[in-house]
Amino acid sequence: MPVNLQAPDPQQLHAVPGLRIGVAMAGVRKPNRRDLVVFALDEGAAVAGVFTRNRFCAAPVQLCREHLRQRPSGQGIRALVVNTGNANAGTGADGLARARRTCAAVAGLMGLQQGQVLPFSTGVIMETLPVERIEAGLPAALADLAPAHWFEAAQGIMTTDTLPKAASRQIVIDGHTVTVTGISKGAGMIRPDMATMLGYIATDAAIDPALLQPLLDDAAAQSFNRITIDGDTSTNDSFMLMATRRAAHAPITSLASAAGRALRDAVVAVAQQLAQAIVRDGEGATKFITIQVQGGRDEAECRLAAYAVAHSPLVKTAFFASDPNLGRILAAVGYAGIADLDQGLIDLFLDDVHVVHQGGRHPGYREEDGQRVMKQSEITVRVHLHRADGDGAEATVWTCDLSHDYVSINADYRS
Template sequence: MAVGLGMTDELLPIAGLTAGVACAGIKHSGRRDLVIFEISPGSTVGAVFTKNAFCAAPVEVSKRHLAASEAIRFLIINTGNANAGTGRQGLDDAVETCNRLAAIKSVEPEQVLPFSTGVIGEYLPMTALVNGIPNALATLAGDNWLDAAQGIMTTDTRAKGASQQFEYSDETITVTGIAKGSGMIKPNMATMLAFVATDARVSAALIQKITEQAVNASFNRITVDSDTSTNDSCVLIATGRSNAPVVDSEEHPLFRYLLKTVKEVMLSLAHQIIRDGEGASKFIEVKVESAATVTEALNVAYSVADSPLFKTAMSASDANWGRILMAVGKADVDALDVSKVHVFLGDVCIVENGQRASAYTEVQGAAVVERDEIKVTIQLNRGEVSESVWTSDLSHEYVRINAEYRS
């Protein structure tokens, strides 16, 4: 199940970046499950990772390598196995993965970042993974973004990708990205896995700031099931192959155009994840308006978006607006005056001044929640801050998928 259209953009190549894909047989034979990105020398890389205390071995190794080297040359991603909850052996396997690829390509192991996704608590099948590396390298090409998007999928039902371009000083700058994620999604940094690249020239100091700001406006605004993965990782690569001037400060004129475009690409990917949420039949925006702070707005938005009662009502197309009020009321908000709260389903006012709107009818609410795409707007009337969170419904299919996940 999935909501609306999937990927609609042509995935444009990024000069200075190639991708290779192989069927390594890590969990299932005959499916793409190993992806390698080769990054040209001189590129800069930013990344953010899960805040889950049980972070996976590849997350730990990637953090170390980013701290040790400013010249990242390769990313290697496997699906079918998360290499999480695997202790010392898991760390050794992640390091060995980097060592093997580095030896083949004559780079330092610290110039390789590993990523994994799949079942937690199982050791990597290293023989299959290592044997798949040459096959993935043999397919390296600049136009392999779609194959790479398919190669990082797990329970996803469709590939996720986005591309945008903009003009600056007679130069065309391109941003392209792919992501995977369908369940265990409440990122608290990024999504399950996301890889975004641009041909812009960005200083090493600024690439991390762009990554963090874009992630906070996109992947940190989605939830499928309120669970933060052990493997969440988002990488932004700037190859510098564009002839536009180098972006080396937030005051640079190019900075805001590049940040805007990276945000838009990441937000597209984040929305595609929600549309393909496990068992999803609804794409839901929860917008909180007139909050006092960003934190307050997000606390209320996530309280609604993560509520199983709200999400199951949406799955059944049941306009049970009392569940929205319940979720707003339990949110961490200091001294909320409920008599000032207004709630809308689409453009239908269902709650005004903390109680059922006088003009509201069940027929009006039912017409909104029958749609595939639903917007809930909550007005707190205590400030000027607005924030949105995107989520999916909670369906019988979600339960089936996760009950049978290891079958």
């Protein structure tokens, strides 16, 4: 069961003017489930994307990068098409040809050029994409296009997710309402740079297209690139930001302006909610864990320590068992790769419990206090490195425990 996560209320997912969404059953892998989603953007929209850093990236990732390179600031992209059930990764030249065929089919039905379509796939790796099923399902998806279909789209991109993931915010800029709405999917094979995750956020903010990529990079750095479930970086990770630019406020020409900061805060808030929902729905997860590392010389070394703790199977299984075997956390910090780390300076806190002081067991720490915290469904681990004057740098990572169900789910994934 997901950790303190509920399905979104469709009535709370605000439509984004200038964007319509259609969902259909194409039978890509399993019959009678929504597995094909199309985003249709009005003319004048701009799109930015960040993708997996896995060098063995999927065919649709390769094609998305190609199409975005051809269009400065993502202007001219008019459609995104997403299938679940098949990742179209590890499929060689044939997979790339099938991704192009998908784009061509969308373009033909919508009166677009092939390069105006971005394809996305998620699901099983190294299986041939049944592109003919996608082609057959596209007319139904296009017939279903409507501004309010965010919830249906969240359902349509799920794989091992137990719940759809969506979030929405509205802000006011120059007296005009601006909407930011998004969806994501992911539950396993999650270690961003990017994570098997897909994320789509749209806004009607009138933003200079040249600002869209830096805005997305910032949002990714504070959200999807701060989560991990199992340390695996997928072949298909993609996080997209679409701006229809339909809002009536004065154009945003600087992210440092009041309007730019307001939009940035809204996009980051939606991205963080979507990213945390992925962790809360992690395969077999029973606990949502926040790892905070403070007092570093820079953020990079704080991230190293945070991810070392978050990735450790020994730490994660201890959390699943509610076993305060907290020396495992110190061990992970020790092998994180921080140069000249002084273990005699480190403090460790488990929520409100001071576990370690100056590298050793705190005199007031009691095992029952650690176990009390470990039994909670939401836990914060705070490590202070004391490597800088003042507060120093810090980094936060969100993760979950590792349970028996994680093994079962992944053992049965293809069945």
